[in-house]
Amino acid sequence: MELVGSINGLVCLSSRLDGLISIIWNPATKQYVNIPTPNLKFLPNQGGTSIGFCFDSLTNDYKIVRVVWFLEDMELQPRPRVELYLVSTDCWREIEVEVSFDMLLSSCDTIVKGEPYWQGYFHGDPYGVLVWFDVGKEVFREGPELDLPAPYFNGLVNFENSVAMLTSAFWSPEGQLEEEICLFVMEDDSSSWSMKFSAGPSRLTRVVGCSKNGEILLFPFEEHVLQLYNPKTQETSNIQTDLEGLRNKFAKYDFEVSNYTASLVPIRGSKQVEEEGTSGKSIDIEDQVA
Template identity: 35%
Template sequence: MRSCNGLVCLSNQGCDSICIWNPCTRQYKMLSVPSYANRAVTCLGFGFDYVGNDYKILRIVTKIAQDLRGLIVKICKPEALLYSANADTWKKIRIPDTIKISFWYSVKRFCGPDICGKLYWEGEGGLLPFDLRNDVFGEIVVLPFPNHVQQKRIKKSEILNFEGSLAMVYKSAGDESDLSLWMLDEGGLWIKKFILEMDLELDQVYLYLGAEHFVGLNLFFGYKFYNYRKKMTKELPFPAHLTDVKSVAKFTESLVSLEGFESQE
């Protein structure tokens, strides 16, 4: 799902089986996750509280009520639970009443990367920040191009951590050359940083690796590295037997070991 300081958070499709894993030390920990009897939409976030020196997982569950025909009759207010690696427990987090139910029903299953101690959830028309230090939600940040003007701009990326700032890539509809990176400044304004000129266009940009390189996907030619200074793409060398890539995450080697880790067989 996401990598942070050398630890990788893994989950199944329903986000009700979660594992924290260190590939370098070959240690892991399966988490005990609260279960729900009814159908639910579940989302996950993973980050690090630098002040409290604590790895945290935020799990948001939106219950859905259905009739006998399987049709949705009610979308309940979501519940948020936060896991602390230090405490090894889950606790409830208050969700502001001002956030509409429609936001939660449209929210992405995995939130964006940890950016300066905050996680960002992408839903209908905006991004919702969560402060990992104080364990509170902030105010929704409106996307650079709201829904009513989406015909002019098409979102082409996940939430990106670009040199410590939140960024997203958009494309001008009808203009094949205008694939541009927009960055959120400290004042909450979106600024067009630069145009991504490339020899092979990426249909989706997944993350910024640093050192001028992005990772993205071309639907015909697969996953690619892209250097925005040199304006060139090159193949991402997956082993030949990996034919079904589920996700791509930025990973930095570390020897971090959490309480309760077990050795991988």
């Protein structure tokens, strides 16, 4: 399972390889709901999928969007197939896709204002573009290109409730590896990017994500520790974690970061997570609506 993202205190988890198993979970209330198995399935090495978690504020409904590629159809029909799950209906339905794109990750890069965002690739473009799911109109949209030569380490993040691209190293037009942290924020009209700040050198640091107050979570490859960088004070501090035993295995592990705020938001048809050491069946909660 991997962390897809968190919205309003609800956390979405999904199976990394095929997205057939998904769960919406409220850690604060210890309630969860198992999402029905999607309709679109593929055999190993015959397809791929990517999951996004959404919230429609107009209908007060939570949704899961699942993008599926069937390798045998890619030459004849380059567009992926997309199905959508609504908590309110508790079922999947397929929706039309107007654009052709690919995604590298098995879940969205980040979630901003209830909408999932990916680094996508259109028409064989090696540099990629921004793709996001318009949850209200239930369509995919293409964002502006980031005019940056061949990013080396980069990632989409939620920076102070705006879509942003963080880079920690990239190739300059002169062919030099520039080791500095740069943050580009997408304008509100989704037409362009603007640089927020730059700092360096980054010493080949992987950018992991952002905190709610704009601090940047970093993973320096040489030091094997997690760090927080404050762009306002330009100070860096190490993060105390329980990963001490994995210090020599960091290269084999990935970090998934999501902004989370505890809430009492209920989920329709949820069950109660059992405490360790207790017995009995999970409790069905029938009349609760997310």
